[in-house]
Amino acid sequence: MTTGSPARRLAEDASRSLEPIYELLGQIADEVLRCLPPRATLSEAHFSTLHRSLAERLQREHAVWGMGFIAAPFVVDGLERYMAWWQRNNDRVARLRLNFDPTSIDVYDYLQMDWYQLAKRGQARVAYGPYVDYSGSDMYTITATIPVVADGTFLGVAGADLVVGEVERKLLEVLRQADEDAVVVNTERRVIAANTPRWFVGSRLPAMPAVGSTADPSSFRDVAEMPLGTGWVVAIAWPENDTDRSRPQA
Template sequence: MSAETHEPAEFRAVLDALNDYLHRELVPLGELAEELAGTIDPEAVGALTDADLAPLVPRIQGALADAPDFVGFGFAAAAGVMRDNDHYLLWYQRRESGLRRLNLNLSEGDPELYEYFDTEWFAGAERLRAPAIHGPYVDYAGADFLVLTAAVPVLVDERFVGVAGADIDPHRVEQALVHMLRGLPGEAVVVNDDRSVLAANSARWMPGERVRVHPMKDRASWQAVGAMTTWTGWTLALAPSSQA
């Protein structure tokens, strides 16, 4: 059967609500990216120090304190931006003891170096010059628990200098998505581009499991399939009513 022909009226409304929620999650990252782009002198790129970026700490801490879904937030520099080290993080985390700066091994040449340049969130934002998101995954090096990491590129005179990023609690995201999925007349699921389930309004799918075939490649098996906001790579799919 055709997914488009049998798409219920509620489907587009829920898809829009899901996208609105994700855009709201991205607002603090976009604001930090804009402030970084306006703060960094193009002539200083390559010679920046931690002291140069210190005035941004109150904004980072304030945004983290005000965003209940965030467990980490900050700036990750690209290579050739900082004076003393290619790898640099101005990143704060929310812990039971309060907000603290993330302190990882960023020593060049060290085999234990936290190589974030190769992560999907950083490399994706750099390659696309657009927001990127990765996960959920267990961030053993940073948060040390399950997170979604989102990133917005920071551009200074069109040069990529890093990302404004956030580690997001996937359980809170799942709860928000499930609340909206309940507005659909049947079983529905949100999956990412590697087929992993992010949220569902039915026990038929559990978060973290993978659907056998991505809904975008098997539209005939679903009542409706819709791509969510492009930067996520996420998809909303509604099962046929006969399977609900």
């Protein structure tokens, strides 16, 4: 793989198409930091401006189901769990309220979820999914998050639930520039978008795409990681033959 490879060029263009998502999360994180009181304990009351901003943004951002701030334990009002999260359902925008009671059988324990844990561990940009968000939007989604940090202290994450179809559409506009079969794959080997019926969104490849010879049915002609910072890769396939070169797994 060379710097000027076809996969590298597609990866750069694909990253640019999704960069606005993380610019949005950066703006949410900045708003959270502006809510911090200079000396008092952070409370729900300090987020009044943030809540208004989230509701207004969500009216305009039709590529996302929901967005907001998810706090680390005891950061807000001494609560172990706290979310300032707004969600869109058709044309209605409302604040999402979930069950955080740890003694309840249906507690929403976001502290254990990958999109939270990865950001907590220092990953600057997380994109988890696609998956069906049964506890939140009930939609097929990708959750994007970034850590919110003040003076070296992890406060939580700024996040957004992305409409998978919109993410796929943006990526397809890029992949269709390629003459060969091309696919975007996430860190869990799941297909995010492809310009060919050889793969379908959400399917899982047997292995992460890697460059290899035509003798290896799982190899690709060219592979490049997207500069977006999520670990997603763009892979260009060898021409199809009688062998199914990259049969997806469920």
